[in-house]
Amino acid sequence: MLSQGSGRTKHITLIDPDKQSPEIAAKRALVAVECGTSAIFVGGSTDTGSNIVDATCVAIQEALELAMFASSQHPDADEDQWNVPVILFPGGAHAMSSHADGILFMMLMNSTNRKFLIEEQLQGAPYIAKTGLQTIPTGYIVCAPGGAVGEVGQADLISPDDTELISAYCQTAEMYGFSTVYLEAGSGASTPVSLQLIKTAKSAMNCTLIVGGGIRTPEQMIAAAKAGADYIVTGTITEEFEDLQLLKERLNSLISVL
Numbered sequence: 001m002l003s004q005g006s007g008r009t010k011h012i013t014l015i016d017p018d019k020q021s022p023e024i025a026a027k028r029a030l031v032a033v034e035c036g037t038s039a040i041f042v043g044g045s046t047d048t049g050s051n052i053v054d055a056t057c058v059a060i061q062e063a064l065e066l067a068m069f070a071s072s073q074h075p076d077a078d079e080d081q082w083n084v085p086v087i088l089f090p091g092g093a094h095a096m097s098s099h100a101d102g103i104l105f106m107m108l109m110n111s112t113n114r115k116f117l118i119e120e121q122l123q124g125a126p127y128i129a130k131t132g133l134q135t136i137p138t139g140y141i142v143c144a145p146g147g148a149v150g151e152v153g154q155a156d157l158i159s160p161d162d163t164e165l166i167s168a169y170c171q172t173a174e175m176y177g178f179s180t181v182y183l184e185a186g187s188g189a190s191t192p193v194s195l196q197l198i199k200t201a202k203s204a205m206n207c208t209l210i211v212g213g214g215i216r217t218p219e220q221m222i223a224a225a226k227a228g229a230d231y232i233v234t235g236t237i238t239e240e241f242e243d244l245q246l247l248k249e250r251l252n253s254l255i256s257v258l
């Protein structure tokens with residue numbers, strides 16, 4: 001579902017179901033897909049209930065299906081453009097939906113609290129097994145400044161120049177068999193994950209590398225891509241625009257540089 005495939009860095013849009021109604025979330029997701037985003041992550045906040053997560057996944061899936069159907073009626077349109085996965089990015093075992101295409105099954109590797117290392121996973125696994133949600137085994141590593149997720153997740157933050165430590169975390173992730181590593185600076189972070197950490201992570205392992213948190217400009221997108229990110233996640237930007245046309249312009253300016 002997420003792979004290093006073409007070698008070109010791709011963009012992922014994060015939608016936090018807590019930040020808008022499911023209808024608005026679906027409209028925002030459509031704009032993002034139109035701009036070329038490759039997947040929609042649904043999640044983020046730690047206390048969002050499953051009902052809101054589920055309603056948001058349903059609304060996004062329905063909107064994508066409708067757009068795909070509309071495209072199929074036009075000989076010049078590319079209906080495959082709308083075929084993007086909706087993937088859960090859960091704050092915990094409570095934030096699940098069977099209407100997603102998959103789930104980042106994460107270990108917050110640098111948490112000091114066993115809740116985020118194994119307990120939430122133990123609670124979520126039976127539901128995932130029952131619903132058959134496709135799992136993406138992911139090592140989630142929170143880097144400074146870390147923001148809310150660093151605090152709530154009680155992460156021992158990785159400092160921007162600690163290449164030795166990030167390298168060991170990435171090697172560990174690969175040895176555990178994780179397919180993916182997500183370097184997170186925190187939603188709305190004042191500074192994104194350092195380029196040094198991205199470069200080191202990329203060269204330390206063969207896992208798919210996701211980078212997110214505080215990325216807001218085309219220059220930051222280009223730098224993270226050059227440093228080795230396979231996927232770049234942006235979330236906050238999508239929530240800043242009520243006007244969908246303005247959102248489209250902003251997202252286009254970011255995604256088109258990849």
Ligand code: 1GP
Pocket residue numbers: 014044184185186187188189211212213214215233234235236237
């Ligand atoms: C947060 O990495 C994501 O989990 C996205 O961060 O909201 O800062 O874009 P932003």
